[in-house]
Amino acid sequence: MEKPGIIVIQKRSATVLDALAEEFTVHDYGRAEDKDAFVAGVGHDVKAMLTNGRGGASADLLAALPDLEIIYCFGVGYESVHLPTVRERGITLANAPGTNDVGVAEMAILLMMAVTRRLIAADAYVRAGKWAEGVPFPRGHTIGGKRLGIVGLGRIGHKIAERAEAFEMDIGWHGPNAKPGLPWKYFADRADLCRWADYVVLACPGGDATRHLISTDELDALGPEGILVSIARGSVTDPDAVITALQNRVIAGAGFDVFEGEPHLPEALFALDNVVLTPHLGAITHEALENGVQLLLTNLRRHFAGEDVLTPVLIRGKEP
Numbered sequence: 001m002e003k004p005g006i007i008v009i010q011k012r013s014a015t016v017l018d019a020l021a022e023e024f025t026v027h028d029y030g031r032a033e034d035k036d037a038f039v040a041g042v043g044h045d046v047k048a049m050l051t052n053g054r055g056g057a058s059a060d061l062l063a064a065l066p067d068l069e070i071i072y073c074f075g076v077g078y079e080s081v082h083l084p085t086v087r088e089r090g091i092t093l094a095n096a097p098g099t100n101d102v103g104v105a106e107m108a109i110l111l112m113m114a115v116t117r118r119l120i121a122a123d124a125y126v127r128a129g130k131w132a133e134g135v136p137f138p139r140g141h142t143i144g145g146k147r148l149g150i151v152g153l154g155r156i157g158h159k160i161a162e163r164a165e166a167f168e169m170d171i172g173w174h175g176p177n178a179k180p181g182l183p184w185k186y187f188a189d190r191a192d193l194c195r196w197a198d199y200v201v202l203a204c205p206g207g208d209a210t211r212h213l214i215s216t217d218e219l220d221a222l223g224p225e226g227i228l229v230s231i232a233r234g235s236v237t238d239p240d241a242v243i244t245a246l247q248n249r250v251i252a253g254a255g256f257d258v259f260e261g262e263p264h265l266p267e268a269l270f271a272l273d274n275v276v277l278t279p280h281l282g283a284i285t286h287e288a289l290e291n292g293v294q295l296l297l298t299n300l301r302r303h304f305a306g307e308d309v310l311t312p313v314l315i316r317g318k319e320p
Contacts, residue, residue: 004304006026006049009057012028012050013289016289016293043065047068053077054077055080056081057071057080069303073313076097079233081093083314094303098155099295104231105160106163107282113143116140147169147197148170157201157203169199172184172193174189174190190213195223199226200222200226219242227251228251228253230255231282239260246272254274254275257282258280298310
């Protein structure tokens with residue numbers, strides 16, 4: 001039986017490629033030097049696509065894949081997939097909710113603590129011999145008992161809140177709609193949440209609806225003792241407003257696992273001592289990869305067996 005062709009948009013690890021190769025003909029677009037020529041050569045063999053929220057699937061790329069049936073996003077986001085084309089052509093779109101929630105939630109807590117306790121500076125202090133010389137290191141704060149505001153209370157936001165409760169933090173949240181029955185305080189206005197909170201963690205989706213959701217008004221409201229953390233999408237924060245706020249100590253500090261334009265970040269960020277930067281590592285854990293591969297294979301198998309995928313965004317171009 002002929003294996004269906006799958007085009008892999010990003011450079012994926014051997015773990016993913018080898019798992020796919022057992023059941024599919026893998027077309028490694030991510031490592032192709034001349035991508036247009038590559039697509040022209042394999043386009044009619046491609047029935048499936050593996051991408052993610054950042055890599056997406058443009059209208060031009062989709063047009064070059066006339067037999068495409070299913071797009072699978074390795075992760076939750078699908079904001080860069082050209083949905084009008086997907087709907088028009090009746091393509092199934094699936095994503096991977098729940099596979100990396102724990103890792104991303106843990107990264108949020110890690111960044112909160114790293115900024116608060118100046119972890120990067122403390123490491124440099126020890127390595128430079130200043131501890132041995134008796135040079136004092138600045139006293140820090142605890143996160144225990146502080147107020148945490150979460151923007152976006154989906155699966156990851158829930159897990160952040162649950163973990164923060166172990167630190168006896170007071171938790172509030174903001175989203176487009178209140179959710180009755182939750183134990184945490186809802187703020188309909190983002191600035192009100194920021195004004196109330198000691199920490200604001202961004203855990204909302206990317207896309208046009210949330211582009212630059214956090215800008216000057218929210219940062220002013222968070223104030224000079226406040227700390228901002230983002231494990232969402234880089235587009236959620238206004239980079240100019242954030243850099244200005246950090247430079248002028250409008251807020252105390254920030255931790256970013258994501259930033260607009262990544263991996264090419266503004267040079268101004270690197271000069272700041274009140275920000276911790278990590279290279280979009282929240283979902284990059286062995287556990288998340290194992291979970292993701294299993295869900296990927298399950299969804300592809302179901303699709304090609306004529307069954308609905310387990311985690312649909314669109315089924316044959318329509319809302320599930």
